[in-house]
Amino acid sequence: MSGDYVALPSDWVRVSCTVPLPPREVWSALTEPDRVAQWLGSLNARMTPGHNVVLDFGDGDFFDVVVHDVRAEDRIAFEWRFLGVGPASEVRWSLSTEDGHSTVTVDDSCPGRPPSETAQLRAGWLDFLNRLATHLTTGESARYRWREVIDGGADLPAGTWRPLRDGSITDWLPVAAESGKPRWFFVVDSDGPRRFAIRDWKLIPDKSLTFAVAVPQATAVTRCEVLATETEQGSRLAISHTGWSELGLGDLQARGLRHRFAAAWTAALALAEDHAHRTARSGPR
The missing domain is CATH 3.30.530.20 (START domain)
Structure with missing residues (x-):
């Protein structure tokens, strides 16, 4: 090699x-x-x-x-x-x-x-x-079983919409608040909707968002980070969600959860990309 x-x-x-x-x-x-x-x-x-x-x-x-x-x-x-x-x-x-x-x-x-x-x-x-x-x-299979990290990103055009602000988070991220504080992360797929408790929410407007997502019956939480960085064309939104191998759950269950959350993040990034393009075309909200 x-x-x-x-x-x-x-x-x-x-x-x-x-x-x-x-x-x-x-x-x-x-x-x-x-x-x-x-x-x-x-x-x-x-x-x-x-x-x-x-x-x-x-x-x-x-x-x-x-x-x-x-x-x-x-x-x-x-x-x-x-x-x-x-x-x-x-x-x-x-x-x-x-x-x-x-x-x-x-x-x-x-x-x-x-x-x-x-x-x-x-x-x-x-x-x-x-x-x-x-x-x-x-002649044998050499494919890895599954990745520990969910990550991905979207390039957003220049415009007035900013994904990492209090008033914009729910435009693209599947979260809901209680008593004014982010409380739940939602996963909706063919298995039906399910909500997961959010902890340690920390938003630095236009720069970063970190929080933990608690999984029932798990011995540890998973951790999420969202970063926004300026580019020549606009901005880059990048996500990372880790901790899947440390939940204390069976391999099949942990992999299934990761699969569902990966789909949720994929949909969220697509929403952010679509929202940014629509607002860039239409001007300020």
């Missing part, structure tokens, strides 16, 4: 891995849905140019994917959005061969991506390629 990195823009990631296998075997692991599921995630369809597919990780995380180009045993080019919101990243998987070995190179670019996010993404791609190499050399 190698992290082949050359002089690239700060918002660009390039990593690669080499395995002692012919291109045909590696190409199958990159394109066949049942093989991709062994090291990355579940595709709902084959990667076909001009088509939209979903890459689902089974824990609430997913990418909406638009496939641009597929050249057999050569390259796959696509764009994707994590949780279906936020900026799209342009991704290319390239395949080359030399002396009976095949090399997979990943290029991932997104203009304006901050350096800290680029570093995290590079580490993530190195991990995925390690899993690909393990699957290819052993």
Whole structure:
């Protein structure tokens, strides 16, 4: 495994891995849905140019994917959005061969991506390629079970609406107040509505929001952080929700809860994105 990195823009990631296998075997692991599921995630369809597919990780995380180009045993080019919101990243998987070995190179670019996010993404791609190499050399599944962190973000246009203000929180975040204080975080999905108690609410207007969400019968709380940062085009709203492996619940129950909360955060980010665009078009409320 190698992290082949050359002089690239700060918002660009390039990593690669080499395995002692012919291109045909590696190409199958990159394109066949049942093989991709062994090291990355579940595709709902084959990667076909001009088509939209979903890459689902089974824990609430997913990418909406638009496939641009597929050249057999050569390259796959696509764009994707994590949780279906936020900026799209342009991704290319390239395949080359030399002396009976095949090399997979990943290029991932997104203009304006901050350096800290680029570093995290590079580490993530190195991990995925390690899993690909393990699957290819052993024939076994190398896919991770589920992620500890729910995270994501949305890019908001410049305008008068600010998501991290007392009067704007409920425009996008599924919370309700009692006696003037935020009290409940709501999750509504196919299993029906459910509310979870909020603790330790701390809002710094236009900058950050932190709070804890209590899960019944759990021995610990989960913790949420929302950050708003200025960008050239407007602002970036980023969320993080942690603590799922520390609840003291069974693995299946903890994973199920994470899945439900990931869906709630996905919907919240989409609402924030939609609200920001609508208010930017219509002007001050």
